[in-house]
Amino acid sequence: MAIKLTVNNQPQELDVDPEMPLLWAIRDHLRLTGTKFGCGMALCGACTVHIDGQPTRSCVTPISAVAGKSVTTIEGLSSVAGKAVQTAWVGLDVPQCGYCQSGQVMSASALLARNSKPTDADIDAAMAGNICRCATYARIRAAIHQAADSLPASQAKS
Amino acid sequence: MDLRNIEDSLATWPPLARLGITRRAFLRFTTIAGSGLTLGAIIPASAAKKSGLTVLGIEGTPGDFSTPFVRIDPDNTVTVICKHVEAGQGVWTGLPAVVAEELDASWGQMRAESSPAKVPTYGNFAFGPKGNVQGTGGSTSMANSWDQLRHAGAYARAMLVQAAANRWKVPASEITVSDGVVSHKSGKKATFGELAAAAGKLSLPAEVKLKDPSQFKLIGSEKKLPRLDSHSKSTGTQQFAIDVMLPDMMTALVLRPPRFGAKVQSIDSAAAKAVPGVVDVVQIPRGVAVVARDTWAAKKGREALKVSWDESGAEKRGTDAIFKEYRQLSGGAEAVKVENRGDADATLKKAAKVIDVEFEFPYLAHAPMEPLTAVARLSADKCEVWAGCQFHTIDQANAAQASGLKPEQVVIYTLAAGGTFGRRANAESDYIVEAVSIAKATGGKYPVRLIWTREDDITGGRYRPATYHHVIAGLSQDGKLIALKQDVVNQSIMAGTPMAGMIKDGVDPTSVEGGTAEQYDVENAHVTWTQAKVGVPILWWRSVGHTHTAFVKEVLIDELAEAAGKDPVAYRLSLLEKHPRQAAVLKLAAEKAGWDKPFANGQAGPKGARRGRGIAVHESFNSVVAHAVEVTVNDGTIKVDRVVTAVDCGIAVTPDVVRAQMQSCIGYGLSAALYGKISLTDGRVDQTNFHQYRVLRINEMPPVIEIHILPSTNPPTGVGEPGTPPIAPAVANAVRAATGIKLHKLPFDLAAAKATKT
Structure with missing residues (x-):
């Protein structure tokens, strides 16, 4: 039976194995390839998407668990916080190989949406689940602070 | 590591020898390289158009001024064709910076794209003076491109200047170039894009003068040159091999031996084939591939696959025993x-x-964030490979051997690599050969995307x-x-x-x-x-x-x-x-x-x-x-x-x-x-x-x-x-x-x- 959900504000119906992780449904079936596969065990964060606004590892989330919910991928990231994060990412030249950065941006956007002025400890707590083998961590931290500074506190959530 | 002998070492290796790197070709090339002419050899713009890279949207409109390293399009963009893979180390920024400096371009007009696999044109001179191996490694990308790309930029600049001189009927010596604008004291101005067509028809100047480093405006500047790939990599639009989607493409996972050196003894594929979405189970030299309509089905199929392994030639020691032996040795x-x-x-x-x-x-895995991935599409007379190639022409030669075609029938599309740290450069081109072998074993019925899971990556050796x-x-x-x-x-x-x-x-x-x-x-x-x-x-x-x-x-x-x-x-x-x-x-x-x-x-x-x-x-x-x-x-x-x-x-x-x-x-x-x-x-x-x-x-x-x-x-x-x-x-x-x-x-x-x- 097809599973109905919303992806990037578009209604979608997916007739796939209900156990299929959301990651493979959005990559292979919806062809939204910005969300990356890194580990398949929720260990690296490359697959992070927002489900009803919450940062979620799509590689271990069965598609059946997302029925009726709203999924935002990097392609659909349009929140004020999300845009501020991407602007800071580009401005500080955060990416190196870039493969993990979709997940980093999604985790950082979710952080700023709930905490518009995160401390270094807040950043550690929110971002420690996202691995970057190029170790762009120093710039990720700086970019989150820069994005936060660019953001009036009241706007982050909109 | 002194890499200068790699090329000689490879000269007698059968897959590369088939590339036709003859002594004669070498002599001809070194002569040209000596005069710097390869840097500006004009190739018809139409050739770029046919390269197939447009499938992936990584190539802009082929321009009127086109050399192996620099292309200037009518839209005034300057594209530097990079012979090295961008794996995070910044070659898509550093190499264009070298060209932009000598060309006096504006940074905003610079673009980067991957070159085809082709030697000696795109050979790595750090691997040998003949340029008969294309590859990225040994931290050589900038060192071996420096002189080459400075010349490429300087030649392009000289030709744009000459084109302007011809158009304005003034001496070339009176023309200046700054920040992407060609000017004459009379007030005449033109962009590179406006001059590209005319410049492309000129013959190469006999020689060009490179800038004295004291004249550098972009190189070494603390006024940051923004990376050319930051936007695509911050918005999820950068395409990696794992993102390639071709019509009718299937996804494959390979079951490899549980111990290094073991070989397939027997295969029971019934349960794997019963998994919905699995279309083929085929044996390849490095294991058994499960081919499916999507990644999830391939994974489920591989879990259901039963293979008996002949472990008679396998390594059965643990690392404790290995270190004990090392101490004795x-x-x-x-x-x-x-x-x-x-x-x-x-x-x-x-x-x-x-x-x-x-x-x-200890042993260490590279663990790049993008696990090894390659896409192969095979027909009777052509093999196309999409990968974050780090050993371009070696990958090409290995793909040729695996597909049974000639190297010149193998087209390599080098995409951004999601990290490599050395892993994607190996003499066997293991992951590329696997993809091509699966395409071959399935008769080229469909393009094959091979994905290594993280477990494959960590346990897979090298x-x-x-x-x-x-x-x-x-x-x-x-x-x-x-x-x-x-x-x-x-x-x-x-x-x-x-x-x-x-x-x-x-x-x-x-x-x-x-x-x-x-x-x-x-x-x-x-x-x-x-x-x-x-x-x-x-x-x-x-x-x-x-x-x-x-x-x-x-x-x-x-x-x-x-x-x-x-x-x-x-x-x-x-x-x-x-x-x-x-x-x-x-x-x-x-x-x-x-x-x-x-x-x-x-x-x-x-x-x-x-x-x-x-x-x-x-x-x-x-x-x-x-x-x-x-x-x-x-x-x-x-x-x-x-x-x-x-x-x-x-x-x-x-x-x-x-x-x-x-x-x-x-x-x-x-x-x-x-x-x-x-x-x-x-x-x-x-x-x-x-x-x-x-x-x-x-x-x-x-x-x-x-x-x-x-x-x-x-x-x-x-x-x-x-x-x-x-x-x-x-x-x-x-x-x-x-x-x-x-x-x-x-x-x-x-x-x-x-x-x-x-």
Whole structure:
């Protein structure tokens, strides 16, 4: 039976194995390839998407668990916080190989949406689940602070 | 690693010999290269159009002015065709910067794209003067492109100037170019795009004059040149091999042997084929492939697949047994001389103090964030490969062999690689050959996308070789290092590969490069290497042999300084008289770190914690890097608080990229120092994913990293790797300064080291 959900504000119906992780449904079936596969065990964060606004590892989330919910991928990231994060990412030249950065941006956007002025400890707590083998961590931290500074506190959530 | 012999080593290797690199072709090419003409040889724009890259949307509209390295389109964009893979190290920014400088382009008009696999046009001159191997490695991308791309930019500039001169009927000498605009004093102006068509019809000028470095506006500028790939990589639009979606494409996973060297005995594919979505199960040389409509079905199918393995030829030892054997082999009957100068034995007997140390380094997986992936599409007369190729023409030759076609029938589309650190450059092109083999075994019915899972990546071999060093060093009465005996044991990266020709006098240079005797000019030194025979596949890993030789060198020298009662910086400087670059870099790092000053925030850390400083310097890939670090050791854990880095990499073309690479090298090296370890039990790899193969996370990254680049007018040298070797020893030295614990085994285990008497 097809599973109905919303992806990037578009209604979608997916007739796939209900156990299929959301990651493979959005990559292979919806062809939204910005969300990356890194580990398949929720260990690296490359697959992070927002489900009803919450940062979620799509590689271990069965598609059946997302029925009726709203999924935002990097392609659909349009929140004020999300845009501020991407602007800071580009401005500080955060990416190196870039493969993990979709997940980093999604985790950082979710952080700023709930905490518009995160401390270094807040950043550690929110971002420690996202691995970057190029170790762009120093710039990720700086970019989150820069994005936060660019953001009036009241706007982050909109 | 001196890579200059790779090309000769490969010359007799059958897959490459089929590429037709004949002596005649070589002579013709070197003649052209000598005159610089290859840089500006015009290819018709239509050829680019047919390249197929437009399928992926990574190529713009073919322009009117087109050379192998520079294309100028009517829309006024300047595209630099990069022969090196962009794997994060910044070549899509650094290489365009070189062209933009000589062309006097505006940075905003610069673009980058991958070249086709083609030699000698896109050969790497660091791999040999003939340019008959295209590949990215040894931190050579900038070094071997520097002169070539400066010429490419200068030729393009001269031709645009000539085109303007012809159009305006004025002498070329009266025309200036600045920030992407061609101007004449009469007030006439034109963009590159407006002149491109006319310029493309001109013949090449006989010669061009390169800028004097004092005239550089973009190169070396502290006004940051934004990376050309930051936007695509911050918005999820950068395409990697895993993102390639071709019509009717299937996804394949491969079941590989549980032990290295095992072979397929029998296959029961019934259950796998019963999984909905699975379309084929085929045997290939490296295992059994499950081909399915999507990745999930391929994964489920592989879980259901039953294969019996013939393990008669498999490696069944564990790493404990392997290290035991290494200790026995060390300096023994099979040891080969690496260096023998003076009389180390006799001098050691006279030494006032002798230090005897063993070092152990585990196997390490590269673990790039994008697991190995390749897409292959095969027809009767053509094989197309999409991958983050690091060994372009070797991959092409291997794909040709696997597909049964000729190399010229193999088209390589090099995409951005989601990290590689050496893993995607291997002589067998393992992952590419797998993809092509599956396409071949399924009769080219559909394009095949091969994905390695993280478990495949961690357990799949091609690791940094496990390595053992035994060092005996002697000090004179006044504390001078007067004698060194060093025995190294590990597997050879080059042996048994087409690059075996790089083994000279029985020594694989990648096993011993960057040694202590060499970099500290020890007068009496006897160094041996013993090649271990183990069935675990190995490969170069970011900075190759320096990953272990630098650690031994810099920890040893620090302990010798302590034994001599000398300051670690002063002691090193006394040994670096013949190495002025190393001395200068070391001094700068020490000075900027405040080596002689107390800790900025006091010596004491949290209650019960110990703080310490350590330093290390090392030369690799023609660059020199020193790290001065501060650590806090608390409750059995090591926290790196601050890293002050100095680097001499010649001219820093894009200083911001150099800094990014230093940060990256520090993080990558710290992963290995603190956590990195692949172990085997009875021949089976113990680690499978990031919960067991732990890597550095943001909360473990040193909160303060300061990077200082030495001003230089020398040609650029490597930055992708040279920052890695000195970080682990700097941290070990800081830990010893803080606690007295000597760390001689990686990854660091404070409790174990404390319990070991050394």
